[in-house]
Amino acid sequence: VKIVAASSLWLASKLEESPRRARQVIIVFHRMECRRENLPIEHLDLYSKKFSDLKAELSRTERHILKEMGFVCHVEHPHKFISNYLATLETPELRQEAWNLANDSLRTTLCVRFKSEVVACGVVYAAARRFQVPLPENPPWWKAFDADKSGIDEVCRVLARLYSLPKAQYIPVCK
Numbered sequence: 001v002k003i004v005a006a007s008s009l010w011l012a013s014k015l016e017e018s019p020r021r022a023r024q025v026i027i028v029f030h031r032m033e034c035r036r037e038n039l040p041i042e043h044l045d046l047y048s049k050k051f052s053d054l055k056a057e058l059s060r061t062e063r064h065i066l067k068e069m070g071f072v073c074h075v076e077h078p079h080k081f082i083s084n085y086l087a088t089l090e091t092p093e094l095r096q097e098a099w100n101l102a103n104d105s106l107r108t109t110l111c112v113r114f115k116s117e118v119v120a121c122g123v124v125y126a127a128a129r130r131f132q133v134p135l136p137e138n139p140p141w142w143k144a145f146d147a148d149k150s151g152i153d154e155v156c157r158v159l160a161r162l163y164s165l166p167k168a169q170y171i172p173v174c175k
Contacts, residue, residue, distance in 0.1 A: 003057050003058065003061050004061055005029075006025050006026070006029045006058055006061075007058050007065055008065060009025060010025045010062060011073070015073050015075075022055050022058055023046065023055075026051065026054050026058060027044055030044045030054075076115075077106075077111070077116060078102045078105065078119040079099065079120075080116075081117055081120035081145070082098050082102060082123065083095065085121065085124050086124065089135060089136070091128065091133055093133065094124060094128055094131060097127035097131065098120075098123045102120065104159065104163075105123060105155070105158075107162060108158050110122075110155055113154075114151050115146075115147075117145055117147050118147045118151040118152065118155065120145070121145050122153075122154075122156055123155065123159070125142075126156050126159055
């Protein structure tokens with residue numbers, strides 16, 4: 001679990017705007033493991049066999065993850081659509097709430113289940129409902145953004161379910 005988490009984080013950092021070196025990921029995960037096990041936080045020698053083995057395992061696991069994903073790693077975020085949609089709908093007061101909802105949507109599977117346009121419409125709709133801002137119904141506003149009502153409703157349901165969950169707690173998996 002630990003090496004898959006580290007490899008996933010390393011791969012994700014490469015796909016976004018903040019790539020990290022394998023060394024940085026290994027050091028952070030080593031420190032986390034020391035803290036979790038209540039061990040003194042020791043310096044991990046970059047020239048040690050342990051570091052070399054961890055780096056090789058990190059790379060190998062990253063390759064397995066990529067293979068399982070079919071090397072398809074591009075996920076388009078809904079954030080880039082939100083500003084355009086709200087400017088078109090002339091409702092700038094919803095911008096921050098829609099942005100927050102889009103950030104929270106990344107904690108769910110919405111980004112792989114729906115096109116980014118649908119998720120963006122869903123978070124705009126949820127933000128409008130929260131602030132009771134009416135959106136044009138005739139013609140339906142979402143049709144202009146290449147979305148369907150059922151997808152928007154599902155995005156709202158998933159977000160509502162997310163917010164109804166209790167606060168996450170750490171559960172040790174290695175004991």
